[in-house]
Amino acid sequence: xxxxxxxxxxxxxxxxxxxxxxxxxxxxxxxxxxxxxxxxxxxxxxxxxxxxxxxxxxxxxxxxxxxxxxxxxxxxxxxxxxxxxxxxxxxxxxxxxxxxxxxxxxxxxxxxxxxxxxxxxxxxxxxxxxxxxxxxxxxxxxxxxxxxxxxxxxxxxxxxxxxxxxxxxxxxxxxxxxxxxxxxxxxxxxxxxxxxxxxxxxxxxxxxxxxxxxxxxxxxxxxxxxxxxxxxxxxxxxxxxxxxxxxxxxxxxxxxxxxxxxxxxxxxxxxxxxxxxxxxxxxxxxxxxxxxxxxxxxxxxxxxxxxxxxxxxxxxxxxxxxxxxxxxxxxxxxxxxxxxxxxxxxxxxxxxxxxxxxxxxxxxxxxxxxxxxxxxxxxxxxxxxxxxxxxxxxxxxxxxxxxxxxxxxxxxxxxxxxxxxxxxxxxxxxxxxxxxxxxxxxxxxxxxxxxxxxxxxxxxxxxxxxxxxxxxxxxxxxxxxxxxxxxxxxxxxxxxxxxxxxxxxxxxxxxxxxxxxxxxxxxxxxxxxxxxxxxxxxxxxxxxxxxxxxxxxxxxxxxxxxxxxxxxxxxxxxxxxxxxxxxxxxxxxxxxxxxxxxxxxxxxxxxxxxxxxxxxxxxxxxxxxxxxxxxxxxxxxxxxxxxxxxxxxxxxxxxxxxxxxxxxxxxxxxxxxxxxxxxxxxxxxxxxxxxxxxxxxxxxxxxxxxxxxxxxxxxxxxxxxxxxxxxxxxxxxxxxxxxxxxxxxxxxxxxxxxxxxxxxxxxxxxxxxxxxxxxxxxxxxxxxxxxxxxxxxxxxxxxxxxxxxxxxxxxxxxxxxxxxxxxxxxxxxxxxxxxxxxxxxxxxxxxxxxxxxxxxxxxxxxxxxxxxxxxxxxxxxxxxxxxxxxxxxxxxxxxxxxx
Numbered sequence: 001x002x003x004x005x006x007x008x009x010x011x012x013x014x015x016x017x018x019x020x021x022x023x024x025x026x027x028x029x030x031x032x033x034x035x036x037x038x039x040x041x042x043x044x045x046x047x048x049x050x051x052x053x054x055x056x057x058x059x060x061x062x063x064x065x066x067x068x069x070x071x072x073x074x075x076x077x078x079x080x081x082x083x084x085x086x087x088x089x090x091x092x093x094x095x096x097x098x099x100x101x102x103x104x105x106x107x108x109x110x111x112x113x114x115x116x117x118x119x120x121x122x123x124x125x126x127x128x129x130x131x132x133x134x135x136x137x138x139x140x141x142x143x144x145x146x147x148x149x150x151x152x153x154x155x156x157x158x159x160x161x162x163x164x165x166x167x168x169x170x171x172x173x174x175x176x177x178x179x180x181x182x183x184x185x186x187x188x189x190x191x192x193x194x195x196x197x198x199x200x201x202x203x204x205x206x207x208x209x210x211x212x213x214x215x216x217x218x219x220x221x222x223x224x225x226x227x228x229x230x231x232x233x234x235x236x237x238x239x240x241x242x243x244x245x246x247x248x249x250x251x252x253x254x255x256x257x258x259x260x261x262x263x264x265x266x267x268x269x270x271x272x273x274x275x276x277x278x279x280x281x282x283x284x285x286x287x288x289x290x291x292x293x294x295x296x297x298x299x300x301x302x303x304x305x306x307x308x309x310x311x312x313x314x315x316x317x318x319x320x321x322x323x324x325x326x327x328x329x330x331x332x333x334x335x336x337x338x339x340x341x342x343x344x345x346x347x348x349x350x351x352x353x354x355x356x357x358x359x360x361x362x363x364x365x366x367x368x369x370x371x372x373x374x375x376x377x378x379x380x381x382x383x384x385x386x387x388x389x390x391x392x393x394x395x396x397x398x399x400x401x402x403x404x405x406x407x408x409x410x411x412x413x414x415x416x417x418x419x420x421x422x423x424x425x426x427x428x429x430x431x432x433x434x435x436x437x438x439x440x441x442x443x444x445x446x447x448x449x450x451x452x453x454x455x456x457x458x459x460x461x462x463x464x465x466x467x468x469x470x471x472x473x474x475x476x477x478x479x480x481x482x483x484x485x486x487x488x489x490x491x492x493x494x495x496x497x498x499x500x501x502x503x504x505x506x507x508x509x510x511x512x513x514x515x516x517x518x519x520x521x522x523x524x525x526x527x528x529x530x531x532x533x534x535x536x537x538x539x540x541x542x543x544x545x546x547x548x549x550x551x552x553x554x555x556x557x558x559x560x561x562x563x564x565x566x567x568x569x570x571x572x573x574x575x576x577x578x579x580x581x582x583x584x585x586x587x588x589x590x591x592x593x594x595x596x597x598x599x600x601x602x603x604x605x606x607x608x609x610x611x612x613x614x615x616x617x618x619x620x621x622x623x624x625x626x627x628x629x630x631x632x633x634x635x636x637x638x639x640x641x642x643x644x645x646x647x648x649x650x651x652x653x654x655x656x657x658x659x660x661x662x663x664x665x666x667x668x669x670x671x672x673x674x675x676x677x678x679x680x681x682x683x684x685x686x687x688x689x690x691x692x693x694x695x696x697x698x699x700x701x702x703x704x705x706x707x708x709x710x711x712x713x714x715x716x717x718x719x720x721x722x723x724x725x726x727x728x729x730x731x732x733x734x735x736x737x738x739x740x741x742x743x744x745x746x747x748x749x750x751x752x753x754x755x756x757x758x759x760x761x762x763x764x765x766x767x768x769x770x771x772x773x774x775x776x777x778x779x780x781x782x783x784x785x786x787x788x789x790x791x792x793x794x795x796x797x798x799x800x801x802x803x804x805x806x807x808x809x810x811x812x813x814x815x816x817x818x819x820x821x822x823x824x825x826x827x828x829x830x831x832x833x834x835x836x837x838x839x840x841x842x843x844x845x846x847x848x849x850x851x852x853x854x855x856x857x858x859x860x861x862x863x864x865x866x867x868x869x870x871x872x873x874x875x876x877x878x879x880x881x882x883x884x885x886x887x888x889x890x891x892x893x894x895x896x897x898x899x
Contacts, residue, residue, distance in 0.1 A: 020680055022629050022642045022678065023629055023644055024677065025069055026673050026674065026675045027672075027673040028053040028056060028069070028671070029053075029366070029671040029673070030053055030366045030371065030670040030671055031348070032051070032053065032077060032668075032670075033345075033347075035051065035077055037344040038082045038089065039310045040086040041310035042106075047062050047063045047340070047352070048061050049062065049308075049350070050089060050105065053670045053672075054077070055073040055075055055645070056070065057071075057080070057103070065399075065400055065401070069108075070101070072099075072101055073091065074095060074645060075093040075096065075098060077091055078092055079091070079092040079121075079122060079123035081124050083125050083126070084128065085129070086105065086310070086311050087106055088111075089102070090103075090132050091123075092120025093119075093120060097115075098115075098118065098119045098120060099117065100113070100114040100117055101113050102114075117134055118136030118138035119137035119138050121137035122134065122165055124170050130146060130147075130148055131175055132147050133168060135160070135165045140159060140164050142156075142159075142180070156191055156196035166183070169219060169220070172269070176190055176191055176248075177220070177248045179220065180218070181217070182215070184213050184215070185200055185213075185215075186200070186201060186227075186237070187200050188200075189249055192247075197249040201242075201251050201253060202253070203237075208253075208256050212237055214263075215231055215232075216230045216265050216267065217229070217266055217267040219267045219274070221274065222288070223272055223288065225241045226238055226239060227239045227251065230266070231263075233263065234258060235258045236256070236264065237255075237256055238254045238256070238257065239251040239254060260278055265277050265305060266305070266306060268307055270285075270338055270341075272288055273338070274286040274287070277343065278303070278304060279304070281299050282304070283299075283307055283341075285338070299349075299360060301345040301347055301349035301362070302346045302349060305343075312339050337355075338355050340353060341355070347368050348364075349365050349366075350362070365402075367385070368389040368669070369413070371387040371652070372386070372388065372652050373387070373428075374654075374655050374664055375419050377440065379423045381396050382394050382403055383671075385417075385671050386414030386415075386428065389410065389413075390410055391408070391414075392417075392443060393405040394440075397664075404443055406443040412432075414429070415458050416428070416458045416460055416472070418460075420470075421463055421465055421467050424440060425438070426439075426440045427463070427472075429461050429472060430458060433453075433455045433456050433458060435454070435458060435461070436450055437450075437492055446492070447491065448491045448492055451482060451494055453494055454478065454497070456476040456478075457474060458472050459474060459504075460508045464521070465510060465511075465519060469482070469484075469510070470483075473508045475504070477499055477501045477503060478498065479508065480496075481496055481521070482494055494540070495535075495539075495540060496541045496542045497541075497543055500523065500525075500529070500531040500548065501526075501527050501529060502525075503526040504525065504526045505524070505525045505526075506558055507523065507559055507560045508522075509522050509560060511586070514570065514586070521535050522560075522572075524559075524574065528552040528553075528555075529548050529550055529551070530550075530560075531548050532545070532547045533546055551574060551582070553756050553757070555577050557574050557575070558576060558577055559604050559606050560573060560574045560575070561608060562586075562609070564609055569585065569592070570585070573634075577603045578794065578795065579598070580596065580597050580791075581597045583595070583634070591760045592764065592767070593764050594761075594764065595635065595636045596790060596795070598621060598630070598643060599638075601625065602624035604622065605624065606654050608620050609656070610660040610663075610676065612660060618630060618632060618678055621643075622646070622651050624650060625645060625646060625647055625649075625651055626643045627643065627646040627654065629641070629642055631678070631685060636790055638694060639684065639688025639694050640685045642680075642681055646665045646672060646674075647665065647666075647670065647672070649667060651666070651667040653665070653666045654666075662674060692783055692787075695786050695787055695790045696786070699711075711745075711749060712782065715737060718738075718741040718744060718745055737779065738780075739765055739777070743761070743762075746789065746792075746793075749789060749793075751789065751792070751794070753792065754833055757792065760792075765780050765784060803887055804887065807887075810823075811883075817882050817883055818880045818882045819880065819882075820880055821873075821881060825877075828840060837870065837873070841870075844873065844876055845876060848876045848889075850875070850876045
């Protein structure tokens with residue numbers, strides 16, 4: 001009983017949950033159907049199941065409709081196993097930072113983590129909860145731990161010379177025996193303090209005159225030495241001991257028994273009964289002689305994927321309950337005594353069967369395919385979730401109850417959803433380009449509410465603020481506009497389509513024109529264009545483009561949203577692929593400010609606004625797999641931002657509820673509901689320091705590092721340079737440098753902005769006070785300079801491989817990595833930002849330290865005369881240039897860096 005006592009000590013942890021995060025998961029919709037469901041109900045008064053939702057374990061009390069979240073995994077959970085008393089569960093995942101976690105289900109707390117197991121393909125925990133065994137997905141290695149000891153090492157580990165084992169189970173009556181199977185073999189294990197024995201029985205198909213294999217699951221028979229493996233052909237293979245073996249690992253095929261016509265998907269046991277689940281959606285119970293005792297075939301929920309039983313209720317059944325217990329399907333018709341059990345199916349349905357009433361209860365009916373579409377009702381507590389399986393569900397996210405649903409069926413993949421601004425209509429976009437406008441309560445299509453003008457997947461839908469217009473984008477890079485009639489009929493009609501982008505559209509957004517109530521429609525594309533449409537003057541089959549503005553030079557815009565009205569000037573916030581935010585003037589579309597964005601693994605994919613009372617504003621963002629939140633106003637301070645893992649297999653969408661209290665994200669087959677706690681964000685931001693302290697932390701070496709010192713030196717040297725280096729007059733040291741010196745300082749620090757970036761930096765400072773004072777700024781102080789540098793410089797520098805890639809692209813496929821000097825000089829002058837031949841000659845001469853006949857310093861720094869430009873270029877560059885020569889000789893990179 002020593003390890004039992006240790007269990008109790010490990011479980012003596014605080015029940016207080018750590019919710020001190022700016023974003024906390026409060027509910028999960030959906031589950032991993034491949035993992036199955038584990039019934040962990042301890043008695044009749046508590047009905048609880050355990051399942052996986054992405055990388056989170058969920059303990060769901062379906063009597064009280066509550067969830068306890070088991071968090072800690074960073075990859076999708078692949079396996080769940082429970083001990084005999086259902087108190088201890090093991091959870092395994094399969095990913096880069098894979099692990100097995102062991103939990104106490106009574107308190108919902110972790111008691112042990114086992115790391116670096118190579119990914120978990122199959123997992124089991126012994127009936128007495130002492131041992132945990134797993135098979136690695138990376139190298140098919142069998143491992144077993146006595147997790148109640150302090151040792152981190154497994155008791156045994158052995159790489160199996162067999163196919164990847166997809167199922168693993170302990171003998172419930174003997175914790176030293178295990179069995180696993182793949183599609184083509186069954187493996188038996190036995191271990192003791194001295195050794196591990198592994199045995200793979202032969203499958204003598206000739207002896208039985210039929211194929212043996214296509215195994216699904218295997219279980220030990222109670223009260224015997226036999227084991228039973230279910231097959232896809234509806235038969236079971238019975239294994240028994242081979243003669244007088246030294247241990248239970250040595251077994252042979254005893255017989256094959258045909259049980260049903262449909263494939264067997266689940267094999268388990270309950271007491272002395274053999275439990276079989278099948279593809280036809282039935283669950284059957286057999287005695288030890290494989291004679292049918294009872295079956296349940298009325299689930300109507302699809303192929304059975306898992307069957308799990310609750311613990312036995314020690315109190316037994318009362319007189320009235322005993323009368324309700326079903327009888328066996330035998331001639332004797334004895335009472336069929338089992339505990340409650342739960343099944344999960346291939347159609348993502350979970351059903352619960354109370355043993356004393358035999359009335360099937362459907363607990364969950366979730367999405368069977370990827371969820372891409374989501375939106376919240378603008379007034380009520382409803383959220384709409386649509387998936388590729390054609391299922392549309394409306395949930396009340398406060399009560400966590402299903403409001404209504406509509407199944408469009410297979411082949412009707414839902415790709416986009418949007419409520420109108422009063423919640424009367426819900427627009428539904430489909431994979432084939434169809435758009436439906438449905439009633440938000442009944443989900444029935446409104447008269448005239450079906451449009452099939454688009455021929456590609458609908459990516460986004462948006463209603464105007466007045467509910468008159470509906471716009472959609474599709475994978476053909478096309479924008480579609482639909483309008484509601486002004487009369488009492490409220491019928492919707494098609495206006496037109498326009499392919500204003502030549503690359504994918506990343507955002508469609510409605511706004512309101514300044515000083516009016518006129519709606520504006522804009523789309524943002526990966527072609528770097530921001531397009532605004534003249535929707536009031538658009539006629540049937542003619543969606544008019546009002547303006548097209550190129551807003552990026554090298555980066556790709558990835559998302560946009562209206563910046564909250566915390567400034568006198570109205571902005572459109574744009575995030576790009578280089579981890580930057582840009583504030584564009586809402587009218588002129590010109591860049592007014594560039595700021596450092598979140599750098600949490602991948603660039604932003606979506607932005608939404610969060611508004612709170614007392615003029616507190618925030619934005620929430622979604623990256624490839626994380627959800628984050630930033631306090632406004634934006635200034636580039638990284639401590640004003642927080643981010644958490646949302647969906648390890650990729651997040652696809654995010655919306656916010658009307659009160660900004662909750663955020664919702666979707667990824668895979670799971671929707672997560674996040675509670676927002678902005679006070680925590682302010683507290684963590686305060687820990688990062690104030691003023692320039694957070695920005696000094698962004699510099700290599702910090703405030704006392706070489707870069708900060710160098711920046712200060714260049715700041716004061718620029719004052720000298722502006723006053724003329726050769727002057728003999730008394731110098732005036734000031735707190736400011738002229739604005740035109742900023743580009744020179746940036747280049748001296750190793751940041752080489754393009755001319756457009758230079759113009760953006762200068763305009764950012766020059767017009768920073770114009771809206772408030774009507775005056776421009778002509779000088780910049782050191783604090784502003786540091787912030788400009790941190791916000792504008794490349795986040796990850798310029799990797800050398802990008803220089804090679806760019807040079808090889810210019811050389812072309814047939815250039816063998818070499819390019820003619822004349823062609824290179826022509827491309828440098830005529831492609832991208834314009835550069836004259838004398839300027840190019842000057843720059844290359846400086847890089848190559850070629851000064852011609854100049855002898856003094858001032859002449860060496862002067863511009864190359866136009867008449868000498870061609871000769872200079874021919875002198876300093878060879879006729880053909882390759883990438884190595886360009887990076888090593890021209891740019892001056894060291895050979896070690898190039899390698």
